[in-house]
Amino acid sequence: MASSKVFFNIFLKTSTNTGQFLPSCGIIPKRIHTKTTLRAPPLPTELAPQSSDVDEAAEANGEGTDTISKAMHSYIQRAKEHQEFMDKEEKEFVFGRRHLANMMGKDPETFSQADINEAIRYLFPSGLFEPTARPMMRPPQEIYPKQKAAQFDMSGRPHHPFFYTANPNFFYLMHEMVSKINKMNASAGGLLVSDNNTNVAFAGSVWLPKHELEQRLMETLSDKQYTEWISCLERIAQHPEFEKELAFLKGYRKELTKQTKVDELPSVTLEPDGRKSCFIPVCMKKSARGEVKVTLPGTGRFNINNGQGLEYFTMTQSREVVLTPLQLAGWLGKVDVDAYVQGGTEFAEHQSYGGEASRAACLRWGISTAIAALGADAERLRLAGLLVRDHRQRERQKCGHDGARAKWTWKKR
Secondary structure, three states: OOOOOOOOEEEEEOOOOOOOEEEEEOOOOOOOOOOOOOOOOOOOHHHOOOOHHHHHHHHHHOOOHHHOOHHHHHHHHHHHHHHHHHHHHHHHHHHHHHHHHHHHOOOHHHOOHHHHHHHHHHHOOOOOOOHHHOOOOOOHHHHOOOOOOOOEOOOOOEOOOOHHHOOHHHHHHHHHHHHHHHHHHHHHOOOOOOOOOOOOOOOOEEEOOHHHHHHHHOOOOOHHHHHHHHHHHHHHHOOOOHHHHHHHHHOOEEEOOOOOOHHHOOOOEEOOOOOEEEEEEEEEEOOEEEEEEEEEOOOOOEEEOOOEOHHHOOOHHHHHHHHHHHHHHOOOOOOEEEEEEEOOOOOOOOOOOOOHHHHHHHHHHHHHHHHHHOOOOHHHHHHOOOOOOOOOOOOOOOOOOOOOOOOOOOOOO
């Protein structure tokens, strides 16, 4: 047996990045006291960031991949996993497209997205009303959301000034809109109320819905944030200098399908006092008949059946039905309404008078048509179904039955 004290010449490699070897004699100690620098190990080449802005920032700062922060290391790992997932989905999409083209007897190289949609519609017929619930096959870039680029440099310092707000793109957009409002206030000379009708500039379009704004900003927003964004845009749109930012506002508007024709709307009359008015002589709903005259501008006055206001309707629901088109178009309190409504007609005196709901719906259609002729957003009213006349009638009672569809109770004996 050798002596218990055996000396070995051992070369221990320290954890420094220099790669030097430290000679040591004797038994291997439990702890080696060396002055080292704590740094993350260098990344392999396949984990290098792919974003160009990160590479430029690293070159500008003179930093290498051996000094990246934990945040950048985590981002690179997520980017690599996402890229591997997208490559896998892309291969499956290409394979499925070739297989679908072979099934339809067409060339896989020239098989377009329109051909894919037509083939799926033919091979997998679906009766679902919602198009997004039907079978589909699209490139993964259109289905999966895009990933943000690195928001910080190699040392972990963020690029965006609003990085620590958790929604940097949203708050930067809000900051930009407030800057535009301050700039317009300075050029307006204290005039903060607009006399121009902005409905003409934005007719046939609406503000972007919440989900589309989130896709554009690549951030998740709350309902409160979306409401604040809409309010800020409305302030710019109602400003007297809004035409200077018209291109910016239209960038966040969504065009609607234009189907309402001008010749379908009634004519507008000029009153002796200079106001404009529109008269609808025949308004119908079941057995209720009425006529409506809307005058612009007004004070929001209602004159129903010669002297009565909205209190003519006893139910709150009926009053809300009458006010629906004005509230939807944003004309509440801006027009005067004179109306006359009754249940039956002189040609059908035997019919019972229409109910209160029928009379309210009768006036609603007349008011909607009149304000559309006076310049309200006709597309918005049309999409809400307020410009379509309802020709349905109450089904008559059948002889020997309690109602129109009521039948006898079947008894076996």
